[in-house]
Amino acid sequence: MRVTLAFTIKEFLLLLRDPGGLFVLFLMPVMFMVVFSLALGGLFEEGAARGSARALEVPVATGGAGEVAEQVVEQLDATEGLAIIRERDGQSLTADAVAQLVADGEYPVGVVFPQGLTALLEDPRILRGEQVQPLEVDVIVDPATTAQVTGPLEGALSAVLQQVVGRRLGEAGAAAWFEQVAAGLPAEVREQLSASMQQDGQGEGALPVTTRRRVPPGVEREQFPDQYQQNAAAYTVMGVFFIATVMIESIFRERRSGAMRRLRAAPVGRAPIVISKLAPFYVVNLIQIVIMFAIARLAFGLDLGFIPAVVVVSAALALVATGMGIALAGVARSETQGTGLAVIVVLTTSALGGVMVPRFIMPEAMQQIGNITPQAWAIEAYQDVLVRGQGLGGIWLEAGVLLIFAVVFTAIGVWRFRFD
Amino acid sequence: MLPGMAPVSNADSGALLRAGGVVHRYGDLTAVDDVTVEVQRGEVFGLLGPNGAGKSTLISICSGMFGPTAGQVTVGDRQLSPTSRAAKRRIGVVPQDIALYEKLSGRQNLRFFGRVYGLGGRRLRERVEAVLEVVGLSDRGDDQAGTYSGGMQRRLNLAAGLLHEPELLILDEPTVGVDPQSRNHIFNNVERLNRDQGVTIVYTTHYMEEAERLCDRVAIIDHGKIVALDTPRALIESLGGGVIQIGIDPEQREQVMETLESLASVQAVGPGPDERSLNIEATSARHALVDVMQAMNAAALEVETVRILEPNLESVFLRYTGRSLRD
Ligand SMILES: Nc1ncnc2c1ncn2[C@@H]1O[C@H](COP(=O)(O)OP(=O)(O)OP(=O)(O)O)[C@@H](O)[C@H]1O
Ligand SMILES: [Mg+2]
Numbered sequence: 194m195r196v197t198l199a200f201t202i203k204e205f206l207l208l209l210r211d212p213g214g215l216f217v218l219f220l221m222p223v224m225f226m227v228v229f230s231l232a233l234g235g236l237f238e239e240g241a242a243r244g245s246a247r248a249l250e251v252p253v254a255t256g257g258a259g260e261v262a263e264q265v266v267e268q269l270d271a272t273e274g275l276a277i278i279r280e281r282d283g284q285s286l287t288a289d290a291v292a293q294l295v296a297d298g299e300y301p302v303g304v305v306f307p308q309g310l311t312a313l314l315e316d317p318r319i320l321r322g323e324q325v326q327p328l329e330v331d332v333i334v335d336p337a338t339t340a341q342v343t344g345p346l347e348g349a350l351s352a353v354l355q356q357v358v359g360r361r362l363g364e365a366g367a368a369a370w371f372e373q374v375a376a377g378l379p380a381e382v383r384e385q386l387s388a389s390m391q392q393d394g395q396g397e398g399a400l401p402v403t404t405r406r407r408v409p410p411g412v413e414r415e416q417f418p419d420q421y422q423q424n425a426a427a428y429t430v431m432g433v434f435f436i437a438t439v440m441i442e443s444i445f446r447e448r449r450s451g452a453m454r455r456l457r458a459a460p461v462g463r464a465p466i467v468i469s470k471l472a473p474f475y476v477v478n479l480i481q482i483v484i485m486f487a488i489a490r491l492a493f494g495l496d497l498g499f500i501p502a503v504v505v506v507s508a509a510l511a512l513v514a515t516g517m518g519i520a521l522a523g524v525a526r527s528e529t530q531g532t533g534l535a536v537i538v539v540l541t542t543s544a545l546g547g548v549m550v551p552r553f554i555m556p557e558a559m560q561q562i563g564n565i566t567p568q569a570w571a572i573e574a575y576q577d578v579l580v581r582g583q584g585l586g587g588i589w590l591e592a593g594v595l596l597i598f599a600v601v602f603t604a605i606g607v608w609r610f611r612f613d
Numbered sequence: 614m615l616p617g618m619a620p621v622s623n624a625d626s627g628a629l630l631r632a633g634g635v636v637h638r639y640g641d642l643t644a645v646d647d648v649t650v651e652v653q654r655g656e657v658f659g660l661l662g663p664n665g666a667g668k669s670t671l672i673s674i675c676s677g678m679f680g681p682t683a684g685q686v687t688v689g690d691r692q693l694s695p696t697s698r699a700a701k702r703r704i705g706v707v708p709q710d711i712a713l714y715e716k717l718s719g720r721q722n723l724r725f726f727g728r729v730y731g732l733g734g735r736r737l738r739e740r741v742e743a744v745l746e747v748v749g750l751s752d753r754g755d756d757q758a759g760t761y762s763g764g765m766q767r768r769l770n771l772a773a774g775l776l777h778e779p780e781l782l783i784l785d786e787p788t789v790g791v792d793p794q795s796r797n798h799i800f801n802n803v804e805r806l807n808r809d810q811g812v813t814i815v816y817t818t819h820y821m822e823e824a825e826r827l828c829d830r831v832a833i834i835d836h837g838k839i840v841a842l843d844t845p846r847a848l849i850e851s852l853g854g855g856v857i858q859i860g861i862d863p864e865q866r867e868q869v870m871e872t873l874e875s876l877a878s879v880q881a882v883g884p885g886p887d888e889r890s891l892n893i894e895a896t897s898a899r900h901a902l903v904d905v906m907q908a909m910n911a912a913a914l915e916v917e918t919v920r921i922l923e924p925n926l927e928s929v930f931l932r933y934t935g936r937s938l939r940d
Contacts, residue, residue, distance in 0.1 A: 195728055195731070195733055196728060196729055196731070198728070199724075199725055199728030199729055200725075200729075202725070203714070203717070203721075203725045206716075206717055206721055207714065207716055207717065210716040210717070210757075211716070450712075450714065450715075451708060451710040451711045451712035451713065452712050452713055452714050453712075454673075454678060454708045454710065454712045455706060455708055455712035455726065455773065455774075456729065457677075457678040457679065457695065458673075458676040458677050458678045458701060458704065458706040458708075459701065459706075459726070459729045459730060460698035460699075460701040460702045460729075460730065460731070461698075461729055462696070462698075
């Protein structure tokens with residue numbers, strides 16, 4: 194115990210002697226969080242709209258909404274960047290099914306058309322221009338999604354509704370008006386009028402159909418994060434994994450240092466040395482996480498939700514990160530190879546895990562691959578707490594999976610740990 | 614048995630460190646080749662050998678840094694292995710390379726290594742100050758070890774091996790590449806530890822005068838084998854009136870030996886360190902040299918090199934290894 198403590202103190206002292214390296218570790222994720230939030234916010238939106246990104250898949254329920262809804266869906270489907278999903282396992286989607294898919298995080302956004310939409314548009318009161326209680330098309334949004342993702346859908350939906358409903362009202366209204374007003378006109382004139390009306394047959398003023406944003410039932414918080422809040426979790430997760438580079442440096446430097454020769458002659462086992470290569474970096478990880486969330490809280494107003502849940506996720510995440518560090522050090526043959534490998538592994542798994550690009554806009558296969566990265570589980574866990582407002586009950590699965598990652602990585606690292 | 618080699622006693626009366634049939638291979642290279650040696654309690658045991666002779670390898674095995682390919686090492690009655698903590702605690706090690714954390718201060722280094730050897734609390738503080746005092750670094754103790762001069766680093770390196778007051782101190786060229794002042798300092802420290810505290814010392818060096826002055830017994834090691842082992846005095850006396858080492862054409866070897874053995878001033882002619890050389894023992898090397906050269910000339914035999922080995926440890930070394938101790 195005393196020896197383990199001695200090693201750990203020594204490691205801390207050495208870390209403090211090289212604050213530059215640590216500063217990078219703290220600064221990098223903050224820079225990523227800020228720069229990517231600012232720089233890529235607009236770009237991302239455009240990209241989606243241009244269809245350069247993969248089409249956003251949107252589950253839609255039209256049950257009982259009739260012909261108008263069908264037309265709207267058809268046009269949405271034809272819109273670049275959107276792909277409408279109407280059935281699953283051969284069954285048409287119901288309103289509940291769509292809400293459930295979004296609640297499960299399978300899709301970021303879904304649409305549910307109200308019952309009797311077509312019938313409403315034939316209501317004589319509307320044709321007379323009277324106000325009626327408008328019908329609402331529900332846009333069901335995962336709170337963990339950003340406006341960058343839902344924006345294009347909502348824009349397209351409004352535009353298409355405007356067009357389809359407006360035209361239909363225009364047609365129907367004109368027909369009714371004709372019946373009343375133009376009954377006495379000669380047939381020739383009537384036809385001319387009718388043709389010209391059809392050309393600009395857009396209804397004007399408030400439509401009796403609106404869209405409404407909703408979170409899926411069962412998801413508590415009615416709060417939509419902006420990209421700063423969104424990226425705080427993602428870049429915190431990526432940032433902690435870069436501890437691997439510092440750990441590899443420390444382990445190889447120790448191996449190369451003459452001090453190692455004396456240690457091999459000393460009456461110590463592997464355990465204190467291995468622990469001293471984990472514990473200080475674990476603490477550094479925790480400090481890193483505190484700094485990231487503090488900045489996100491103070492600068493961007495992030496609501497941290499249920500703090501104990503954040504702590505649990507962070508504790509598990511830091512275990513995975515230090516585990517990955519010691520595993521990579523065990524696999525690498527040299528320091529240069531090790532740090533290079535660490536950068537590649539961390540960036541690749543972070544990308545797959547949804548740090549740079551949310552996973553739900555990735556192809557299905559990529560999403561599956563992403564599931565084997567700890568980053569995916571950590572981000573999911575943070576979003577459960579920070580965005581969806583869940584407590585310990587909401588994160589135990591993710592935290593458990595993170596612990597499994599931590600145990601596997603650390604086991605590989607300890608097994609492969611070499612003194613020389 | 615090799616010339617001048619002390620018989621290995623079977624009784625473990627005074628043996629503190631014992632290596633039995635130790636072999637160590639790095640891949641195909643046999644760095645230590647079947648070494649059996651005992652270090653008696655309270656003695657200063659010197660290990661002399663040219664570069665690459667296997668000194669550091671042997672000494673590393675004897676301090677438990679790694680296990681030998683074959684053979685075994687015991688300290689007292691305990692077998693030494695990389696995992697035997699009780700045996701390791703009895704040994705203090707001063708590796709050939711500086712074994713310190715350059716980024717930590719002298720005191721931080723010592724505190725760390727002290728804790729590693731099980732010291733703590735007041736005793737740790739006392740020992741740290743005591744060894745700093747011994748090596749004369751008390752006033753530089755809080756500076757980073759990396760900022761020390763080479764000699765100061767060597768002194769701190771020594772201090773770290775003394776912290777836990779080991780019975781057996783193993784030093785691998787502790788004075789190499791050091792200014793005379795630090796060298797003296799280290800040398801005096803080692804001498805005093807042995808004389809005043811009875812610490813058993815294993816000491817490898819390139820410096821003949823250190824070995825002559827300090828060591829009770831000296832082993833000469835070459836190509837991983839111990840080629841001579843005795844007190845410095847006995848080793849020197851084995852040279853008699855001195856040895857002439859000549860370099861010859863290996864094809865003329867038999868002829869040369871016949872020619873020289875017939876000379877009156879020559880006592881014996883034996884093989885040198887390699888097949889291109891012969892050692893000629895004489896009651897007086899200087900007088901015999903003239904006869905040797907004349908006889909060789911008369912027989913039209915080639916003499917490629919000639920060396921006179923004065924009766925000192927350097928000559929003993931040359932005689933067995935054909936190489937000078939200094940690089
Ligand atoms: N880690 C190693 N891997 C491979 N070969 C090694 C290793 N360490 C030493 N050797 C080789 O083993 C032989 C003995 O080396 P060693 O360091 O024991 O010699 P030495 O007598 O201490 O030499 P020096 O006086 O230069 O310190 C040398 O030929 C060396 O090249
Ligand atoms: Mg050596």
